[in-house]
Amino acid sequence: MKLSSLYFLQILSAIVASAEPVALPYGIRLKTDSQQPLMDPVGPVVPPSHQPADPERPPPAPPQGGVLISDIMGRDRSINIFAGFTRDIASIASRLDDSSKNSTVLAPRNSAVEKLPRKPWEDPKDYDALGANAYEGEDGQDRAHRNIRRFVEAHVVPASPWAEGEKIKTLLDGDREIWWEIKDGVKVIQPDGIEVDSIASRVGNGELWILTGVRNYA
Numbered sequence: 213m214k215l216s217s218l219y220f221l222q223i224l225s226a227i228v229a230s231a232e233p234v235a236l237p238y239g240i241r242l243k244t245d246s247q248q249p250l251m252d253p254v255g256p257v258v259p260p261s262h263q264p265a266d267p268e269r270p271p272p273a274p275p276q277g278g279v280l281i282s283d284i285m286g287r288d289r290s291i292n293i294f295a296g297f298t299r300d301i302a303s304i305a306s307r308l309d310d311s312s313k314n315s316t317v318l319a320p321r322n323s324a325v326e327k328l329p330r331k332p333w334e335d336p337k338d339y340d341a342l343g344a345n346a347y348e349g350e351d352g353q354d355r356a357h358r359n360i361r362r363f364v365e366a367h368v369v370p371a372s373p374w375a376e377g378e379k380i381k382t383l384l385d386g387d388r389e390i391w392w393e394i395k396d397g398v399k400v401i402q403p404d405g406i407e408v409d410s411i412a413s414r415v416g417n418g419e420l421w422i423l424t425g426v427r428n429y430a
């Protein structure tokens with residue numbers, strides 16, 4: 213199967229998935245239930261991972277930061293294409309799941325990603341050098357993955373809180389500095405001039421911002 217159709221299917225399935233009602237009640241976390249062993253009619257399937265509470269000692273501290281960006285990326289359907297990319301890139305996925313590393317994620321709306329003149333995994337330089345088959349085969353997949361990684365990295369600021377006017381580099385190696393300001397009452401990412409539609413969430417390791425456009429990162 214051609215890589216582009218693979219990604220297309222991925223995006224399509226993300227969109228289809230998003231059309232379903234939210235499966236989990238708000239606030240339910242799947243990952244941090246290690247203290248509550250799974251139960252079956254006979255008893256715990258997994259033994260408890262800690263000793264019974266000692267009344268002399270305070271209970272174990274809750275996970276630092278509580279809810280993380282990784283927990284909330286999938287909540288807003290309007291950015292589920294970008295959210296899917298962040299899960300595909302291991303370094304990003306683990307950063308957004310790390311309570312000790314803050315980020316401001318600049319997530320472009322699906323409509324902005326769909327409007328791009330080229331797919332986020334396409335780079336005109338690859339086509340110039342390799343022709344129409346640039347993304348075929350294993351090397352092609354690696355190339356596409358690398359391009360997606362660059363796309364995602366250009367949309368993650370490795371800090372939060374991020375103050376107005378504070379110039380900062382994204383995770384993308386060699387990227388220009390960016391900052392944000394309020395212009396005519398609207399929050400914009402500069403120097404690209406991309407409008408921030410909303411701040412979707414503030415959680416333990418940062419914030420998720422929704423952009424109406426895509427950064428020009430090439």
Ligand SMILES: *[C@@H]1O[C@H](CO)[C@@H](O)[C@H](O)[C@H]1NC(C)=O
Binds near residue numbers: 415
């Ligand atoms: C990380 O983000 C949290 C939540 O916004 C904040 O309380 C904390 O001060 C931030 N840490 C750093 C080092 O910026």
